[in-house]
Amino acid sequence: MSEDTNAKAMSIIVTKGTLDWAYPPFILATTAAAMGLEVTMFFTFYGLSLLKKDLNLKVSTLGNTAMEMPMGGMHMAMPNIMAALPGAPALTTAMMKNLIKKKGVASIEELRELAIEADVNMIACQMTMDLFEYKKEDMIEGPVLGGAATWVDVATKSDINLYI
Amino acid sequence: MSEDTNAKAMSIIVTKGTLDWAYPPFILATTAAAMGLEVTMFFTFYGLSLLKKDLNLKVSTLGNTAMEMPMGGMHMAMPNIMAALPGAPALTTAMMKNLIKKKGVASIEELRELAIEADVNMIACQMTMDLFEYKKEDMIEGPVLGGAATWVDVATKSDINLYI
Amino acid sequence: MSEDTNAKAMSIIVTKGTLDWAYPPFILATTAAAMGLEVTMFFTFYGLSLLKKDLNLKVSTLGNTAMEMPMGGMHMAMPNIMAALPGAPALTTAMMKNLIKKKGVASIEELRELAIEADVNMIACQMTMDLFEYKKEDMIEGPVLGGAATWVDVATKSDINLYI
Numbered sequence: 001m002s003e004d005t006n007a008k009a010m011s012i013i014v015t016k017g018t019l020d021w022a023y024p025p026f027i028l029a030t031t032a033a034a035m036g037l038e039v040t041m042f043f044t045f046y047g048l049s050l051l052k053k054d055l056n057l058k059v060s061t062l063g064n065t066a067m068e069m070p071m072g073g074m075h076m077a078m079p080n081i082m083a084a085l086p087g088a089p090a091l092t093t094a095m096m097k098n099l100i101k102k103k104g105v106a107s108i109e110e111l112r113e114l115a116i117e118a119d120v121n122m123i124a125c126q127m128t129m130d131l132f133e134y135k136k137e138d139m140i141e142g143p144v145l146g147g148a149a150t151w152v153d154v155a156t157k158s159d160i161n162l163y164i
Numbered sequence: 165m166s167e168d169t170n171a172k173a174m175s176i177i178v179t180k181g182t183l184d185w186a187y188p189p190f191i192l193a194t195t196a197a198a199m200g201l202e203v204t205m206f207f208t209f210y211g212l213s214l215l216k217k218d219l220n221l222k223v224s225t226l227g228n229t230a231m232e233m234p235m236g237g238m239h240m241a242m243p244n245i246m247a248a249l250p251g252a253p254a255l256t257t258a259m260m261k262n263l264i265k266k267k268g269v270a271s272i273e274e275l276r277e278l279a280i281e282a283d284v285n286m287i288a289c290q291m292t293m294d295l296f297e298y299k300k301e302d303m304i305e306g307p308v309l310g311g312a313a314t315w316v317d318v319a320t321k322s323d324i325n326l327y328i
Numbered sequence: 329m330s331e332d333t334n335a336k337a338m339s340i341i342v343t344k345g346t347l348d349w350a351y352p353p354f355i356l357a358t359t360a361a362a363m364g365l366e367v368t369m370f371f372t373f374y375g376l377s378l379l380k381k382d383l384n385l386k387v388s389t390l391g392n393t394a395m396e397m398p399m400g401g402m403h404m405a406m407p408n409i410m411a412a413l414p415g416a417p418a419l420t421t422a423m424m425k426n427l428i429k430k431k432g433v434a435s436i437e438e439l440r441e442l443a444i445e446a447d448v449n450m451i452a453c454q455m456t457m458d459l460f461e462y463k464k465e466d467m468i469e470g471p472v473l474g475g476a477a478t479w480v481d482v483a484t485k486s487d488i489n490l491y492i
């Protein structure tokens with residue numbers, strides 16, 4: 001885009017693990033990497049689940065009154081009482097996955113693969129690994145283990161730092 | 165406030181579209197613009213709905229155990245089972261709108277107008293427009309269309325970058 | 329960690345007040361302060377409740393499909409319909425508090441005390457105080473009152489700025 005982006009660095013703290021909020025960090029990381037930025041992602045809290053080998057991401061409309069699905073030219077928001085019923089997250093997840101596929105948007109698995117190929121640095125939060133009892137063999141190869149201090153060290157050398 | 169703020173730039177990624185989370189980006193953007201900063205807002209995901217001509221913002225207490233409404237000197241948090249009932253988001257929304265009005269806080273429509281008058285740059289995310297099937301004629305005039313690369317380009321030239 | 333971190337400054341906008349989301353700002357603030365950074369926390373919206381003398385933080389799984397509790401080697405996600413029932417947030421809160429204690433993670437009260445001892449600057453949002461009718465005597469000693477302009481002023485002098 002611009003020569004100004006040369007030699008810039010960006011760090012992203014990834015804290016969410018739902019299907020919808022998994023997109024922003026991977027889209028921003030892969031875009032910035034493609035533009036020549038050095039990118040580091042620090043996966044912590046619920047975001048750490050995005051490094052699992054088997055991704056099983058879901059999404060719920062609960063509490064998010066702004067989530068509207070396009071339905072044949074209209075937009076539908078699901079009432080909370082329906083959204084709380086068993087099966088509702090599965091339905092919402094299926095609707096969003098269909099929508100994403102229909103629109104030709106990459107899956108999280110594909111974006112994650114793209115990030116690895118683009119040499120995005122990935123750090124898995126050691127404290128979260130311990131807290132939620134995630135096993136190293138359940139996670140993809142590549143990410144290094146680190147803590148908040150690892151991120152602070154990266155952030156002090158980065159031009160852009162986001163908490164997602 | 166300070167001469168240090170001269171010629172500084174700020175970008176905000178706006179991803180939420182509920183009544184409560186609509187406030188932080190517009191308050192920060194208008195305040196920074198009033199202090200002389202060059203401000204760019206990138207509206208994406210559920211935040212894109214904040215650029216609709218007709219705003220119909222709602223809020224729910226669901227899952228947000230920290231939301232307490234002041235009620236005659238006390239604070240009330242709504243139990244999740246009540247918050248899931250039909251009408252509960254409407255009630256919570258009405259309570260918060262009343263609270264905001266009673267306290268003399270500007271509406272989102274007013275803050276958005278203020279941001280436009282203060283020359284805040286607004287970018288509407290093209291991918292989200294396509295994904296959620298938003299039509300250009302449903303959106304306010306002014307914002308330009310762009311993508312993640314547009315934001316990265318802005319961010320590399322900004323001193324402050326927030327993801328909200 | 330690194331000599332690069334000398335004389336750097338970080339600001340954090342703290343907007344969430346649930347038990348889980350109370351951790352990231354305090355962990356990052358205390359870690360950065362320990363590494364020699366000048367840290368300022370701006371408590372606003374639901375995050376302002378983290379400055380109350382009596383913390384009564386809760387957490388709900390509602391709408392967060394990525395929250396899984398480790399249960400005897402397995403991971404359990406609570407269905408939304410169960411999560412909406414009376415007592416469910418209390419159960420989830422108790423489970424997470426037990427988990428945190430079992431793993432030797434500090435409580436929010438301890439981390440807040442640590443932040444104060446590490447000279448982290450704390451600003452309580454005046455507008456939120458007024459809006460939610462929080463009384464000054466309900467809050468801990470130390471934080472100063474300020475507004476969005478106070479934060480913008482701090483942010484323009486900081487190297488790292490996060491919105492949590």
